[in-house]
Amino acid sequence: MLSRFFSILGCFLLFTSIMFAQKVTTSKFGDISYEMTQKQVAALTPNKLALYDVNNPEMPEQDIELNGIKYHISYYRNLKTKQFEVYMVSSVSAQLSTLSGIKIGSSLDDLWKAYKKYDISVQDIFEDDETKSVRAFAINDLDNGCTLDFYLKNNKVVKMVLSNESGFLNNNIYEN
Structure with a gap:
């Protein structure tokens, strides 16, 4: 009886640790924080991860898989x-979700309900002019x-993206 209790407790702790490691906020995206370096x-x-350059050697990109979740990461060179x-x-x-429960497959109504009191913006993105x-x-x-961003x-949400705008934009103000 006691061993069954510890087995259930162990499974519960494992499940909750996985759930908490896969949350998305405006400062952390699953296991990846917006303040991390490529080495971290x-x-x-x-x-071993290979960096690959799409268009700009100062902003390489890479794909990484952690805990069964695939991430696409873009970096900037801190001056x-x-x-x-x-x-x-x-x-x-679909294994990632926000603290409000928004995940891949959530609806636009779900987003409005969860974030209507926050600083939000909504825009259409066009493949071409039409x-x-x-x-x-x-x-x-x-x-x-x-x-x-939720695309x-x-x-229906099909993609989530966290951007570190301040780090990138403030990158040009450093003095020697």
Whole structure:
């Protein structure tokens, strides 16, 4: 009887630790914080990560998988520290959710209910001049200097993105 209790307790603790490690806020995206360097991100996984450059060598990108969740990360080069730091992290994983319970598949109405009292903006994003592809619902966190975007298709969340706007924008004010 006692061993069954400890087995159930162990499963509960494992489940809750996984659930808490996969939350999204305006400062943390699952296991990845907006203040992390590329080296700190690489230390989260035993797999060797390769940086790859899409268009700009000063803003490399990489894909990483942690706890079964795939993330896409963009970095910027901090001019003061000379290290790559997280600029943007995104995922389409249904295993991530916000503290308000918003996740992939949530509706636009769910977003309005959860965030109507926050600094938000909504905009349409177009593939070309005439074709609307997605809608972006953004929560602007002025204290952290971050933006949490939810991309919607057919009024359902299909992607979440956390951007470290202040780190990137303030990068040019460092003096020698």
